[in-house]
Amino acid sequence: MREISVLDAATLRLRARKGLYTQPTAGQAPGALQTNLVAVPQRYAFDFLLFVQRNAKALPLVEVLEAGRYESQLAPGSDVRTDVPRYWVYRNGMRVEEVLDAREVWREDLVTFLIGCSFTFEAAMMRAGLPVRHIEEGRNVPMYRTHRPASPAGVFSGPLVVTMRPVPLPLVSQTVTLTARYPLAHGAPIHIGAPEELGIRDLNRPDYGEAVTVRNGEVPVFWACGVTAQAALEASGIELAITHAPGHMFLTDVSDESANLAVF
């Protein structure tokens, strides 16, 4: 278990920029909207935006920064190339590198997508007395590739990826209704109780992140996850993509209540 003090979003971004914060961001900046980051070359931007649209449960779009833009409107003073704790770099669909500063690999034609993350609703879960096991245990959230396909678009296709949080049976209903209020954080779970129905063989061996304890009387609850994008980038084989490392998110300054507001 790691001991990490709780930072606000702007402080965490600055520390990440200096290479001083390199851990997962669950539990940080409670109540701030946290996002996945995906940057792809302009020529793939339409396909990726359409992929995002067609998989809005896994990839709820928060913001798009056109090529040459680095500052999120939701985080004044930010730079998406430096303010994420860890980045993954994909070349030809293969993850070739993990970097703390993405400027060394950035390209001027990259379009950046910020996509909501379930960490956003964890502060609300904790306020409601619901358990968030990976925060309790100081681990990264466990993430699993499922056998459910995402809806393809252009060059992008792949499996739906999910996060898992164990929930005591008497609290499952409340967990569903609470998280459903946060559509930009993936909203309600997509499955409750049977990992094998999603094609997950062993909860102790997540595909990304770290395993957490599931106690007696608890069921695994699964939410759609933005790492669905990474899985599609791998399958696409496009020449370059830069993403956050799973669990190491871009933090905005806006409240989780924004993730609660539908744009509608």
Added chain:
Amino acid sequence: MREISVLDAATLRLRARKGLYTQPTAGQAPGALQTNLVAVPQRYAFDFLLFVQRNAKALPLVEVLEAGRYESQLAPGSDVRTDVPRYWVYRNGMRVEEVLDAREVWREDLVTFLIGCSFTFEAAMMRAGLPVRHIEEGRNVPMYRTHRPASPAGVFSGPLVVTMRPVPLPLVSQTVTLTARYPLAHGAPIHIGAPEELGIRDLNRPDYGEAVTVRNGEVPVFWACGVTAQAALEASGIELAITHAPGHMFLTDVSDESANLAVF
């Protein structure tokens, strides 16, 4: 006042395909999801999809048909080039033509966007005893360009366009809560009561559609409108765009209850 019998969506599409149905579609296929149609060349598809994303209240995206695709997944057997009662053709930002069959002007590189329409919630309004004046009076819905700018994206920018329905004061709250349940049909109104606050000078002179009667004791209620796309196409000056004629929508076979489901 026109007398028109009420058709189901598939029948209306077929009659439109044959050039036999050329009227506005409000009141038709009650309970079916109705959509705006916008087709733009592939090279503008990313900009337009981003414009749609950034203006989701006016432009709630229902489906994208990639270049070369004409059949909506929400309307088996449909052809988006023929099944809309009337099409507008834009060249270099100018509306140059209205056609009943768009095949004569279609291009293989056009990407088609289907975008939710407020006609979708009118059946629910009527079931609830709320007035829908343009249907009562057999007119096209009145639409107005406002002085509120849409959020720009790439080559696309322009004013927010709204529809207006007069509502008796005691029914306004119910009208808001009912329509809010239909996010893919623009959801809740964006303004109630004061046209001048939107920059609308004269309710009797709509920019698109036809004026309707506002009775004593009624207030004008305004919803964001998909014709925001047409206004942006005009401003963009792109070489070609094909859209439905305002009020003459593409009808899907799916229920308005689908427009009630968030994807989230």
